[in-house]
Amino acid sequence: MPRIQLSSIYVDNQEKALAFYTDVLGFQLKQHVPVGAYAWITLVSADDPAGPELVLEPAAHKAVQPYRRALYRDRIPVTSFAVDSVDAEYERLRELGVRFMQKPTTTGPVTVAVLDDTCGNLVQIASPAASPDA
Template sequence: MPRIQLSSIYVDNQDKALAFYTDILGFEVKTHIPMGKFAWLTLVSPDDPQGPELVLEPAAHKAVQPFRRALYRDRIPVTSFAVDSVDAEYERLRELGVRFVQKPTTTGPVTVAVLDDTCGNLVQIASPAAPVEA
């Protein structure tokens, strides 16, 4: 059965993205191989270092920019990351200066919020919604 090994996110600047995704979001570098102007750069969750890798992919291909601009304009996240508590992570990230375009919102069984990764993307964080007390 297939399983997720790599998932790419296109970024305007790999160095800036590396700083944001590691220093702010808390991912760890798995692979960093310089390849001329760019690098093969993958990150993992510190909770699952052998798990799926996030590739910080250069947004250099001409087809990428129109697609990303349309998603950003329409406020569509390019990916979603699981967190234990959206409310707690929202507060932690806001204290670090992260700009959110959607505050924590509960929709059915999940709570989500959407942030700007400073590299041309919107990213969603999600956690199970708090149980409703009867």
């Protein structure tokens, strides 16, 4: 059966994205290999260093900018990351100065929030919604 090995996110500036995704969001650097004007940069979850890798792709291809602008304009996250508690992560990230486009919102079985990654993307964080009995 196939499984996710790599997933890419296009970023305006790879080094700026690397700092945001590691220092703020908490991912760990796995690979950083210079490739001409850019680099092959992959990150992993601190909780799963052998798991799927997030590739910080340069947003240099001409098709990328219109796609990203449309998603951003329509407030559509380019990806979603699981967290243990959206409410707790929202507070932690707000204290670090992260700008949110959507505060924690419960939609059916999940709670989600949407943040600006400072590199041209909106990113969703999600966790199971608290049980009504809790």
